[in-house]
Amino acid sequence: MDLETYAYNHILGGLYGQALGDAWAMPAYLRPYQTWNYYNGWIDQFLPAPPDHPVHAGLKAGQVTDDTQQAIVLAQTIIADGYITVESMAKAIVAWYDAIDGDNVPYIGPSTRRAVLALKAGQEPHTTGVYGDTNGGAMRISPIGLIHPGQPEAAALDAIIACTPTHFTDVALSGSCAVAAAVAQAMIPNTTLEDIIDMAIWAANMGLQYGSAWFGPSVGRKIDFAVQLATDTTLPERDRIQNLYDMIGSTLATADSVPCAFGILALAEGDPINSAIYAAALSGDADTIAAMACAIAGTWRGVEAIPFEHIKTLRQANPNYDFEDIADGLYEVALKNRDALPPDDDSNVDILGQDKQ
Numbered sequence: 374m375d376l377e378t379y380a381y382n383h384i385l386g387g388l389y390g391q392a393l394g395d396a397w398a399m400p401a402y403l404r405p406y407q408t409w410n411y412y413n414g415w416i417d418q419f420l421p422a423p424p425d426h427p428v429h430a431g432l433k434a435g436q437v438t439d440d441t442q443q444a445i446v447l448a449q450t451i452i453a454d455g456y457i458t459v460e461s462m463a464k465a466i467v468a469w470y471d472a473i474d475g476d477n478v479p480y481i482g483p484s485t486r487r488a489v490l491a492l493k494a495g496q497e498p499h500t501t502g503v504y505g506d507t508n509g510g511a512m513r514i515s516p517i518g519l520i521h522p523g524q525p526e527a528a529a530l531d532a533i534i535a536c537t538p539t540h541f542t543d544v545a546l547s548g549s550c551a552v553a554a555a556v557a558q559a560m561i562p563n564t565t566l567e568d569i570i571d572m573a574i575w576a577a578n579m580g581l582q583y584g585s586a587w588f589g590p591s592v593g594r595k596i597d598f599a600v601q602l603a604t605d606t607t608l609p610e611r612d613r614i615q616n617l618y619d620m621i622g623s624t625l626a627t628a629d630s631v632p633c634a635f636g637i638l639a640l641a642e643g644d645p646i647n648s649a650i651y652a653a654a655l656s657g658d659a660d661t662i663a664a665m666a667c668a669i670a671g672t673w674r675g676v677e678a679i680p681f682e683h684i685k686t687l688r689q690a691n692p693n694y695d696f697e698d699i700a701d702g703l704y705e706v707a708l709k710n711r712d713a714l715p716p717d718d719d720s721n722v723d724i725l726g727q728d729k730q
């Protein structure tokens with residue numbers, strides 16, 4: 374396979390991975406025993422949300438939630454402009470909120486809702502995210518990694534821009550940088566899962582140096598701890614998942630859910646489908662954790678790692694999204710980003726194919 378095809382397949386894998394994890398884990402309940410008892414075991418296929426689900430009732434099998442809706446909005450904004458700015462991100466999030474009737478839907482996160490209301494009231498987008506500490510920045514950030522293949526630091530810096538209007542606390546940026554950098558690293562042919570996790574920890578520590586000073590556990594140290602818990606082979610998978618739930622936390626907090634996503638990714642050995650199955654069993658903010666884990670897994674393994682029946686279900690359940698078209702657009706932006714690197718920087722020349730301009 375030539376490099377251009379390889380790169381496109383892995384960008385597409387990242388996009389489908391994001392959607393697959395989100396939709397797969399969407400029917401999970403808040404606690405692992407509830408999900409396990411209701412479904413009588415693992416969630417091993419796309420399922421509709423149960424009618425009594427606190428936030429997802431009414432969603433059908435394969436339908437994505439706000440995580441992927443916002444990731445697509447971010448991708449579309451990047452493709453339209455060629456890059457991301459604080460202002461364009463703010464405009465895109467407000468437009469998305471209005472399009473889904475944000476005032477009247479239950480699944481908008483607390484930081485995003487607060488920021489959107491402030492933006493609508495005329496507040497300046499560099500100030501509307503200064504208290505945003507939940508995982509809404511990290512859950513949508515994967516496209517930023519896809520436009521910076523092999524450039525995790527550039528991905529982390531763009532992640533900060535994309536999070537500024539809604540999630541500009543140090544802890545939220547730490548988690549968002551971890552996910553964006555992991556995706557950028559996962560685009561490199563022959564990179565290992567260990568490299569991806571190491572890069573995430575490096576970027577988590579970098580992101581912590583930015584944004585408004587806030588409080589929370591160390592995302593980087595908790596990623597390391599989550600991976601240790603998840604790879605403790607003396608325990609069965611379900612016990613390791615329960616340990617992630619009890620000791621890392623499957624909550625809306627960035628410093629809980631981002632480390633959980635890396636734990637799930639490690640438990641699944643980077644496989645997108647197993648990441649989705651394990652994240653759904655984890656429960657709690659399962660759709661977001663699965664979206665992050667599966668975006669990284671899908672980028673790393675490529676779209677070939679996702680069986681076509683699941684691709685078909687995602688297309689049918691989300692007819693407004695043309696994933697292939699978006700992957701094309703992101704590839705073009707990635708090429709432009711590569712060509713804008715200094716002439717002596719050839720770190721990702723061999724990732725995208727095509728001659729450097």
Ligand SMILES: [Mg+2]
Pocket residue numbers: 438439440480660661
């Ligand atoms: Mg969601």
